[in-house]
Amino acid sequence: MNNELVNTATFSYAKSQALFDRANKVIPNGIYGHFNPVSYKPAGTYPHYCERAHGARFWDVDGNEYIDYMCAYGPMILGYGNAVVDEAFQKQVALADTCTLTSPVMIDLAEYLVEMIPAADWAYFAKNGADATNLAVLIARAATGRSKIIAISNGYHGSTPWMLAKGRAGVLESDHTNVIRIPWNDVPALEAALDAHTGDVAAFISSPYHHPAFVDNEMPADGYWNSVHTLLKRHDVVSICDDVRAGFRIDMRGSNEYFGYTPDLICYCKAIANGYPISALVGADHLKEAAGAIFQTGSFWFSAGPMAAALACLKELKRTDAPTRILSTGKKVFDGLVDIARGYGRELKVTGMPSMPYLRTVEDDGIAFHQALCGECTRRGLFLTSHHNLFVSAAHTDEDVQRTFEIFDDALKALT
Amino acid sequence: MNNELVNTATFSYAKSQALFDRANKVIPNGIYGHFNPVSYKPAGTYPHYCERAHGARFWDVDGNEYIDYMCAYGPMILGYGNAVVDEAFQKQVALADTCTLTSPVMIDLAEYLVEMIPAADWAYFAKNGADATNLAVLIARAATGRSKIIAISNGYHGSTPWMLAKGRAGVLESDHTNVIRIPWNDVPALEAALDAHTGDVAAFISSPYHHPAFVDNEMPADGYWNSVHTLLKRHDVVSICDDVRAGFRIDMRGSNEYFGYTPDLICYCKAIANGYPISALVGADHLKEAAGAIFQTGSFWFSAGPMAAALACLKELKRTDAPTRILSTGKKVFDGLVDIARGYGRELKVTGMPSMPYLRTVEDDGIAFHQALCGECTRRGLFLTSHHNLFVSAAHTDEDVQRTFEIFDDALKALT
Numbered sequence: 001m002n003n004e005l006v007n008t009a010t011f012s013y014a015k016s017q018a019l020f021d022r023a024n025k026v027i028p029n030g031i032y033g034h035f036n037p038v039s040y041k042p043a044g045t046y047p048h049y050c051e052r053a054h055g056a057r058f059w060d061v062d063g064n065e066y067i068d069y070m071c072a073y074g075p076m077i078l079g080y081g082n083a084v085v086d087e088a089f090q091k092q093v094a095l096a097d098t099c100t101l102t103s104p105v106m107i108d109l110a111e112y113l114v115e116m117i118p119a120a121d122w123a124y125f126a127k128n129g130a131d132a133t134n135l136a137v138l139i140a141r142a143a144t145g146r147s148k149i150i151a152i153s154n155g156y157h158g159s160t161p162w163m164l165a166k167g168r169a170g171v172l173e174s175d176h177t178n179v180i181r182i183p184w185n186d187v188p189a190l191e192a193a194l195d196a197h198t199g200d201v202a203a204f205i206s207s208p209y210h211h212p213a214f215v216d217n218e219m220p221a222d223g224y225w226n227s228v229h230t231l232l233k234r235h236d237v238v239s240i241c242d243d244v245r246a247g248f249r250i251d252m253r254g255s256n257e258y259f260g261y262t263p264d265l266i267c268y269c270k271a272i273a274n275g276y277p278i279s280a281l282v283g284a285d286h287l288k289e290a291a292g293a294i295f296q297t298g299s300f301w302f303s304a305g306p307m308a309a310a311l312a313c314l315k316e317l318k319r320t321d322a323p324t325r326i327l328s329t330g331k332k333v334f335d336g337l338v339d340i341a342r343g344y345g346r347e348l349k350v351t352g353m354p355s356m357p358y359l360r361t362v363e364d365d366g367i368a369f370h371q372a373l374c375g376e377c378t379r380r381g382l383f384l385t386s387h388h389n390l391f392v393s394a395a396h397t398d399e400d401v402q403r404t405f406e407i408f409d410d411a412l413k414a415l416t
Numbered sequence: 417m418n419n420e421l422v423n424t425a426t427f428s429y430a431k432s433q434a435l436f437d438r439a440n441k442v443i444p445n446g447i448y449g450h451f452n453p454v455s456y457k458p459a460g461t462y463p464h465y466c467e468r469a470h471g472a473r474f475w476d477v478d479g480n481e482y483i484d485y486m487c488a489y490g491p492m493i494l495g496y497g498n499a500v501v502d503e504a505f506q507k508q509v510a511l512a513d514t515c516t517l518t519s520p521v522m523i524d525l526a527e528y529l530v531e532m533i534p535a536a537d538w539a540y541f542a543k544n545g546a547d548a549t550n551l552a553v554l555i556a557r558a559a560t561g562r563s564k565i566i567a568i569s570n571g572y573h574g575s576t577p578w579m580l581a582k583g584r585a586g587v588l589e590s591d592h593t594n595v596i597r598i599p600w601n602d603v604p605a606l607e608a609a610l611d612a613h614t615g616d617v618a619a620f621i622s623s624p625y626h627h628p629a630f631v632d633n634e635m636p637a638d639g640y641w642n643s644v645h646t647l648l649k650r651h652d653v654v655s656i657c658d659d660v661r662a663g664f665r666i667d668m669r670g671s672n673e674y675f676g677y678t679p680d681l682i683c684y685c686k687a688i689a690n691g692y693p694i695s696a697l698v699g700a701d702h703l704k705e706a707a708g709a710i711f712q713t714g715s716f717w718f719s720a721g722p723m724a725a726a727l728a729c730l731k732e733l734k735r736t737d738a739p740t741r742i743l744s745t746g747k748k749v750f751d752g753l754v755d756i757a758r759g760y761g762r763e764l765k766v767t768g769m770p771s772m773p774y775l776r777t778v779e780d781d782g783i784a785f786h787q788a789l790c791g792e793c794t795r796r797g798l799f800l801t802s803h804h805n806l807f808v809s810a811a812h813t814d815e816d817v818q819r820t821f822e823i824f825d826d827a828l829k830a831l832t
Contacts, residue, residue, distance in 0.1 A: 019520050019523060022523050022527075023522070023523045023526070024435045024539075026526040026527050026529075026530045026539060027523070027526045027538055027540065027707045028524065028538055028540060028704055028705075028708035030519055030706070031522075031718075032533070032712070032713070033712060033714070033717060033718075034713045035517070035518055035715025035718050037712070044442035047517060048517060048518075049510065049517055049518060049519060049520050050512050050515045050516070050517035050518065050519055050720075051512065051519075052511040053511075053512040053515045058515055058516060058517065060517065061520060066516075070516040071516065072514045072516050073516070073715070074715070075715060075716070076514065076515075077513050080512070080515065081510075086509075090506075093502075094497075095467050095468040095469075095806060096466050096467065096469040096474065096496070097691055097692075098491050098492065098691030098692075098693075099466045099469045099474055099488050099492075099496065100466070100474060100482075100484050100486040100487065100488050100489070100799060101451070101463060101464060101465055101466035101474065101476065102447055102451055102464070102465060102466065103467075104435050104477060105467055106443070106447075106545065107435060107438050107439045107441070107442065107443070110439070110442040110443045110659060111438075111442050113442075114442045117565070120441055121423035122440060122441060122442050122443075122444055124443065124444060124448060126548070127543040127544055127693060127714075127716065128543055128544065128714040128716070129714070129715050130714065131544070132815050134576075134577075137586075138577065138585075138586035138587075139586065139590065140586075141586040142585035142586035147588050147590070158714075159711055159712045159713050159714070161554065164711060168554065168710070168711055169554075169558035169706065169709035169710045169711070170554035170556075170557040170558035170706070170709075170710045171551075171557075172557065172563050172594065173553075174563070174594065175595055176588065177590055178588065178590065178640075193720070194630050200617075204624050228729070244715070259478050270715050270717050270718075275513055275514035275691050275716075275719070275721060276513075276514075276716075277543060277715075277722075277730060279715070285655075288444055290585065291444035291448075292444035292445045292448070293585035294576055294584070294585045294586045295449070295580060295584055295585070296448070296575045297449025297450045298449070298543075298544040298545070298546065298574075298575070299489070299491060299545050299660070299685050299686050299693075299695070300448060300543070300544070300546060300693035301681075302447075302449075302451050303691070303693060304449070304455075306465075306693075339447050340600070342629065347568075356643060370568060381515060396671070412655050
């Protein structure tokens with residue numbers, strides 16, 4: 001690697017770093033959670049702070065411009081500053097946003113989801129993705145009178161303690177009392193868990209396909225979802241689809257439709273309102289009474305602005321057949337990257353759906369080369385993380401794709 | 417009660433009711449959580465949906481105008497549509513809101529809180545009030561390696577299962593394994609709980625004064641907080657102040673300062689950004705390492721718009737000495753209501769701080785008269801709930817106060 005070439009050709013992050021030093025004094029870790037830069041390696045190759053964003057691009061505080069394949073970790077499905085969604089939000093907020101009463105737009109949004117999503121007979125709104133997954137679990141417990149939840153090992157459903165890995169700071173043994181983890185695509189393991197806890201399993205929670213961080217993503221095996229639902233029905237267990245991450249990037253009717261199954265509950269968040277804060281749980285009629293029996297609420301759960309934004313976002317996604325277009329853009333981008341890498345003797349592996357693929361370089365000696373590659377891309381204006389699935393939006397243009405290929409080629413050249 | 421007079425003089429809710437009937441088909445309970453109209457009695461006396469809001473007033477979908485003493489259950493501390501906060505929000509959102517990187521405004525906001533609040537050495541931001549209380553508990557457990565949480569009976573810290581009352585639908589016995597409830601103002605009970613669980617209590621969580629729903633609110637007894645903190649220090653237990661509801665309506669430095677004590681952690685939400693969705697946890701330096709060790713995150717926790725709104729809101733509250741003004745307005749309003757009621761031979765009881773007082777009519781035979789009174793006020797344009805503390809904002813004008821008195825007098829007349 002020619003360090004001199006890399007250093008002159010690439011971005012510097014002086015202002016980002018200075019801000020991060022200030023942040024460290026008043027914020028734990030400077031930046032926490034999934035935005036914590038400790039995940040971005042090699043150290044020093046990524047910016048920390050954004051100045052502005054538009055379409056599929058953002059500009060950091062040092063003035064560097066990026067084509068963004070993270071889309072704010074999913075929310076920005078129509079791109080930054082989408083005029084249709086922003087206008088709907090602003091128009092509603094000019095009337096009323098957070099108020100003592102809710103707004104009729106809440107009904108419009110619920111009706112739209114129920115009309116569009118075959119599995120949905122009703123909708124419930126909150127703020128975080130974890131609000132939706134926790135709502136789902138509480139409703140399953142209220143409906144069944146049972147305690148246990150079966151989840152996939154390494155499956156992510158938010159940072160509530162029962163969903164976090166055992167041993168994480170602050171998480172108690174007892175937080176996991178009612179959680180049974182089984183491997184992905186393992187029907188016999190599901191059957192064994194259901195048999196071992198007959199009459200005490202309230203729900204099975206899973207994303208429609210398996211998209212953990214740090215490892216290849218996995219599709220359901222042929223017949224998997226059918227076998228799963230045969231077992232769940234036999235044991236009267238509630239099926240929860242966590243579509244927080246994949247929602248509206250595969251199928252507007254629910255990602256489960258693409259994979260050919262019907263859950264009892266579906267959780268949405270991220271892309272539902274193009275960045276405005278709202279999450280949703282939708283469900284089948286037979287769980288509506290239980291959904292009405294539980295008590296769940298939040299200070300801003302009834303704010304009308306994000307509901308208007310969600311309605312406008314969903315209509316725009318549907319009108320433009322966005323999932324099909326985003327899947328197609330993703331395929332073009334990542335097929336292209338695979339071809340370019342091959343020219344440099346590197347094998348890329350792309351897993352998961354093309355609208356949110358997990359990308360890695362196949363190397364015998366671990367992740368270091370892939371981290372260096374993503375870092376060199378980012379330092380040239382192509383923002384790629386090395387540890388998390390990427391996200392494609394409807395705002396990625398042909399010009400963005402061409403520029404993506406150019407930068408990727410340059411980054412590989414710098415590492416040759 | 418002269419029903420004819422009441423019916424002709426008061427509002428009708430035909431459009432609200434029609435919308436609610438539509439909502440019931442696609443939303444559990446039509447409206448759920450703390451906005452669920454089942455709390456509003458007598459049935460039929462309250463509107464359900466808001467059309468627009470401005471200052472201290474809102475207009476329902478039937479065109480009825482209200483002076484609002486709920487302030488969206490607390491958030492609207494500067495009034496609806498506050499120009500200073502809305503401009504700060506819009507200016508930030510025009511640049512970047514939800515993005516792949518966070519914004520420098522996050523640092524500005526953390527620094528501002530640390531500067532203003534004596535107990536704060538750092539800040540952590542989320543969306544719901546319950547995110548902040550759950551963060552506090554997790555950090556206390558990470559710091560101490562202990563499990564148990566002591567809380568006040570009937571104290572509300574969000575709708576997470578461990579905080580909900582036992583027996584609520586979906587809540588498990590095991591959700592309460594690590595929660596010990598003691599009465600408010602009961603130092604011996606705290607001492608007994610600490611002694612019974614020596615070495616296993618991570619935190620004590622409480623609002624700065626006791627403000628449950630449905631019953632009179634209670635101030636700390638003389639010396640209460642001092643005795644509490646002597647005990648907590650002796651047992652190395654983390655002190656968590658849940659200032660989600662009272663925050664910035666008593667003292668900008670933290671409501672704890674008004675009551676003369678220093679907690680280790682303070683939770684904020686509601687009024688922090690005049691209705692834009694953000695919550696915050698601030699804490700002492702000795703817990704910063706534990707706060708950095710936990711993993712907590714959410715899809716919209718890094719959105720810059722609400723952070724800019726919070727910064728503008730806090731500056732405006734401080735610049736205008738809003739807590740003092742709101743306390744004074746509250747005192748004027750509720751002293752006035754007490755006087756007016758006395759003229760009709762009714763005794764009102766006002767408890768809690770005047771900026772968010774709990775109001776009831778003292779009656780031997782229960783809450784029915786007070787419910788009728790609040791209903792008759794609301795049906796004349798003075799929005800008062802009968803079961804929850806009310807909220808006063810900085811936008812309540814002298815004209816609003818005078819009109820409040822007129823409507824209250826009319827409502828009492830109608831019930832005579």
